[in-house]
Amino acid sequence: MGGRQDDVTATSGLQIPLIRSLDPPRKPSRNRFSSLCAIMASMSSVLLGYDIGVMSGAAIYIQQDFEISDVQVEILVGIINLYATIGAAAAGRTSDWIGRRYTMVLSAGFFFVGAILMGFAPNYPLLMSGRFVAGIGIGYASLIASVYTAEVSPASSRGSLSSFPEFFLNVGILLGYVSNYAFSKFPLQLGWRFMLGIGLFPSLFLAAIVIFVMPESPRWLVMQGRLGEAKQVLNTTSDSIGESLQRLADIKKVVGIPASCDDDVVEVPKQSTHGGGVWKELFLHPTPAVRHVLITAVGVHFFLEATGMNAVVLYSPRIFEKAGIASSDHKLLATVAVGVTKTVFILVATVLFDRVGRRPLILTSVGGMIISLVTLGIGLTIIERSHEEGTWVVGLCVGMVLADVAFFSMGMGPMGFVSSEIFPLKLRAQGVSVGMVVNNAVGSVVSMTFLSLYHAITIGGAFLLYAGVATVGWVFFYVVFPETRGRNLEEVEGLFGNLLWKFSTKKDDNTDVENS
Template identity: 50%
Template sequence: MASMILGYDMGVLSGAALYIKKDLRLTDVQLDILMGVLNLSSILVDRPALRHRPHRHHLLRSRVAHGLRHQLRLVAGLGVGYAGTIPAVYTAEISPASARGLLSSLPEVFTNVGMLLGYLSNYAFAHLQLYLGWRVMLGINALPSVLLVLMVLGMPESPRWLVLNGRVKDAMSVLEKIADTSQEAAAGLAEIKAASSILFPDVVDGDVVITVHKSSNEWQVWRELVLSPSPAMRRILLAALGIHFFQQASGIYAFVLYSPRIFMGAGVTDDHRILGITCALGATRALFTLVATFLLDRVGRRPLLLWSSGGMVFSLAGLAVGLTIANGLAIASTVTHNAFYSIGLGSITWVYSTEILPLRVRAFGCALGVAFNGIISGLVAMTFLSMSKAITIGGSFFLYAGIAMVAWVFFFTSLPETRGRTLEEMGKLFGMTDICEAVEIRTPLLCQINSGHGG
């Protein structure tokens, strides 16, 4: 539900922008800023709180912020920040390894369903008075936000978050609900405790165990993840931020927010026809994202990323040519680009960047990824119209095609396959040789205890 509301918010702007510009008499530069401010303001999310407060708490925050959208667009960006971070982290942490690709990609599926609903809303309310239509398109999304606040209250907390905060009994209760057997739940808890650097797993005080972490403050997490990371952690951070960068820098937000402009460039002039084609484009993204959810755990992340980015290169180049000399090619290339994007890069980015991060830095690392994603998508949104005027709209998509080509090289050289691995095993793929290094524990005594050799 959170992802669907977020998707609606992104999709509805695409058509609403046509009427906002006419009603408020905005210039292209002003419209660029309006479209990008939502993404840029999402980086203002309270990053340290993501680790210390329950994940459900942040979903509630995101819905309250979304409810204020029609009053203050900047505040809605805070909701986007939480809604972009928490569903991915939460889903990855409660999913078994065998189905994590499927379950972790569901937020992206519902984001695309939300976008499609936003496009349909544009089409449905386009006949209203100019001053009223776009306001109804934007404001109607406040209603499901209220419903989600009530639904979140019944959600269990992530067992990994509970262990990290010393609530081992509560974590076991959640694992028993989501695991197939009690033995599987117990094994999962033991693995999580090892990755969380629990020193004395048998010492319990009520519902709270005594835990020892290498760091107890956010400065230490910053140091371990960003300021002074180990070589393996540096590779993980590069992979997580790199996939976020290429997801947005390859220009997907130009399609999400400016598809009516693209179709105008392809020779389509009627508003209702433009909105109808946009709805078909949204249906294509939703369909291929759904297909991707069933392929992630069968084909793997890496093959899908390579096929996706390769297809995007040719589709973006075709779109650039089509917008320059052949209008029919432009529409066909737009559809194929969105299909290739949705079946790989669109579906895998949040799954991959979440699952490769070690447990103790996962929430903070995901927050950094969302912030970076928001910055890049905001820049794309705020520069597309101006760049199209400077180098033509066809030239803009040639640029995006070049970026997608670099993305293919990055994915081929830097992203190992993660299919079938537990979250606690991911560190080995990036050069972490043992559990102590994987959780950034270098105290000899603690390493001995965790490996069973302590006295």
């Protein structure tokens, strides 16, 4: 007994540390600086959101001022997405060339010039030229916000942080709606100019914070061989030093830098990070994993726009008018409610992306949209055929518009930005640009055809058509979309290539990771 007591006494100094070491590890606290960087980068989405929101109301007054047709209104409203396609196509190469930060500054500069041109446009052609310049900036901003946020975020919070661009896009839409309402009392020729011209202030603010506050993406720095700077950024944006070292090792491995290399500056072959080789790996000789990634990303962006959200956001005053709301003030206030709903429900996605996961959220989101769109289409058809106003159907239609944007914002909308995480590092910028090109091209088709579509098949028929597209989208996501929650960016690629592509040859499978 005495010996045992002596043993306890002798080891008593070690007992507390030993017991504490057996406690379950505490989850590291979220890195605040990475959250700040994600917020600042995501603010570039305010530019796109503001343009979408403000044009929904400004188009009404522009049509009266310039006496243009519905077709010209469709072109004016929707062509921004077509112009943004040009910016998105160029943004991938540009961000690999000059870096993520300065690409954001470039996008803000384009939008600044575009806002001035639109605000002072004396006629329709010059207004369209302002739309062109602003559209290029929006294309740049839509790509770089998602790429930068994904690359700067730690794995523990990448899902929620990557949804921030969608949140700020919705903030921009809401600001645009508020601007419509605020300036609607101004004289006709002055009100819409203020609505459009005031957009220069967000672009100035964005350029200032990017230049003076934000660091460069650590993954871009490693691709340039600037390891010393990359280490500093990773140390400040990771949840722990251990995670910072692991992230650096993973990036070095993908770029092709030896793990033992610890120099601050090293030589990296430029052809391995951007240029023609990237396009060959994406389109000409993709591995099964890259092919699966590309199809998934293109599908996300296609269904994000093809389900008609641009029509709801851009033409909400007309939709509410068709639903039986006659007062201009009431239509604009209902439109503001759309903006508020979109902004509030994106916060749901921000909280749940890293808790529930990407796959459950997007399936729930698209499923809810299908129900909302079908009900809205039926309700609008009833109103159009019965010519009754002030009935329960009006309230149902307004409620379904809000439900549609709510379900969209809690999964489908932010997934367009979160999907940047699925591309391998050296393919990411230009891969995301492919997705954004699809996004903007489909968005421009939806925006530029909605008025003609509902004249051709009725407004109820248009939303039933969007519901059909959403149904196809739900099946697509169920089949091809894997869960990526909690994975480092360098690990995500391993989840692809094993769902639809099991028929691929063994030779392709053996070279999967090496080639991508």
